[in-house]
Amino acid sequence: MDFALDEAMQHDIDSAAEIATRIAPGMAERQRAGRIDPDLVREMGRKGLIAPELPRAFGGRDGRSLATGMIAEQIARGDLNVAYVQIIGSLVGQVLARNAPEEIAARWIPHLTSGAGIVAIGLSEPGNGSDAGSPSMTAHRERGGWVLRGTKSMSFAMHCDAAVVFARTADGSRGRGLSAFLVELDREGITRRRLPDMGTTAVGRGLIDVDGTWVPEGHLLGTEGCAFTQVMQGFDFSRALIGMQVLGAAQATLEETWEYTSTRTAFDRPLSSFQGLAFPLAEAETQVAAARLLCQKTLWLKDNDLPHTKEAAMCKWWAPKTAYDVIHQCLLSHGQYGYLTDRPIEQRLRDVLGLQIGDGTAQIMKLVIARHCVDREAAP
Template sequence: MDFALSAEQQEYRDGARAIAVTRLLPEYRGRERAGRIEPELRRELGALGLIAPEIPEALGGRGMDRVTSGAVTEEIGRGDINVAYLQVVGSLVAQILAGNATPDLAREWVPRICSGEEIVGIGLTEPHAGSDAGMPRLTAKRDGDDWVLDGVKSLSFGRDAAAVVVFARTGPSEARGKDISAFLVPLDLPGVTREPFSDMGTTAVGRGAAHFDGVRVPAGHLLGEAGSGFTQVMQGFDFSRALIGLQCVGCAQQTVDETWEHVSTRQAFDRPLSTNQGVAFPLAEAETLLTAARLLCYHTLWLKDAGLPHTSQAAMSKWWAPKTAYDVITQCLLLHGQYGYRTELPVQQRLRDVLGLQIGDGTAQIMKLVIARQRLGRELAP
């Protein structure tokens, strides 16, 4: 296995880091206050190929590999973890549409995602169920040339998304994960209403709910075959879970870098804080943990690019990297003392933002269940 990035991959990573430092980091707190990501920033990222770069060029992407997509996500996460989620969702949804939408529908929507022109959210979970995504109450019934949707879905970018990929029950089976279909639903259709959520973090992502009351969706907006939606999204999440891990690693690494600087310049008892083992050693541990989490995530993406099984590794990335990032940022906040607790510094905001990613897109308990089932099979796993 080659651990070095190619010249082209390095160019993408450097471009992402440059915009993270110059555009994202200075306004990280401002985006939380505004509760949104500026549309012009979205389009700027798209123009640089920093949203879903792994999508084929024919659909508006750059035709890069998944490792490059991960490098982009990590670097953007250094500047603003919430903006990095724009890339994560963009890659996930664009991949679902590119692989499962009709050619005309894919050509209509995927380039708009890659360019940053539009956000297309993902509506898998529902407010009543959370992690139990295999038992949706959202229903879709065929009526002539349309499907009629009734129910509610949780989604990120609930205010700004132009459309959402939803998963609805389309058949009589009540079995978990069965008779579920995926649809692309524009959110300006009659019968759609939006409900904002009030979260303690990731406010720039603008999570919320979309309510569907007799919403008529053209039959051509069905993604793949009827009844196969649950399988489609689970395959996509194997990829995005590694991206989320790198999103959190980038955020935590930026915090560690800032903390090294702080303890090197902050004086106590007539010497820099960094000269104390109790200060320097926790940061050394943080560097080690983040390096290990980073390698796990990139290994997962490398397996994806190689066409090899990676479900277990993706689940490991999703539960361990956000937890590690949260633990590391907590330690950095403590090493900043009272300054870290104040809202003038971004450390407390990063702590709240990373915490949300220990919940969303699959909790640690669900990820560990995935790993156990991969080793034992469903019959012997919890």
């Protein structure tokens, strides 16, 4: 495996690191405001940091998936929420590049890679949770297009310009008869409702209610009735990116905690000189490094067109859990100061917790892994 960085990759990672340093002081304000400044999103686009793995024709940089993950990690050091702009851009950008008609791809992929706006993805629903293959949203043909009805739960629901949504277009068992559509969210019949999440509020997660909304035939993505198989392939990529994202937040917290424990004293000694404090942090460094290598391996496999579904599922359940455990330990290592809301630790803890749920729970990821290790008849 080759994790070496060429000059272009290093430049982009350095740009992401510079942005992270600059945005870190505003993390709490973005949390309170429940939004990410559109100017910041546009800056990320100008610097080529949103979906850089996409072709240059779509506004990408023909980069490696590995570099995209490293960029996500750097941005998340400043604010995990801002990094999610890049991750959703990569997920949706690849879905559109593989499945959208030429006209839709040419319009919407540069829109998201440039940072002009955000295109979200609507797979989950309030009533189906992890059972993404059984959506209640329906779509039927009418007036030369499709009429959609139902509700989707999605990140960036309050701020995105459009979304890729999944709907049932034919009867079928779980995962069959589903189609995907690109839906502009200013169309008639669409309303938005914010959800009062305990973390990641800057990404504006909410519900999108779609009541008889019409979209043209050309907004169908991929083959009718085959969306679950075709479009779900992109989630292997985003699961590895999420792993890098949460590890960026964990690494930043670790570095802050080493600094704190080495400068604060008790019993006339630095806190870091006590094994009871230093050893848990040493273990945390090891866990973060190991999880990072797993994510990097998964992205390397993708870059080399090798199977990586099992590894991506490992990234998605283990990295968020590791990041949460590490940040929790760092909070405890700060003592009473770690419990204050004017420090970033408590917000990172809440933000990372959400990614143990969103984009695939640990239980679903372990099911995916098990089914790659034994025959389906012998799997859970």
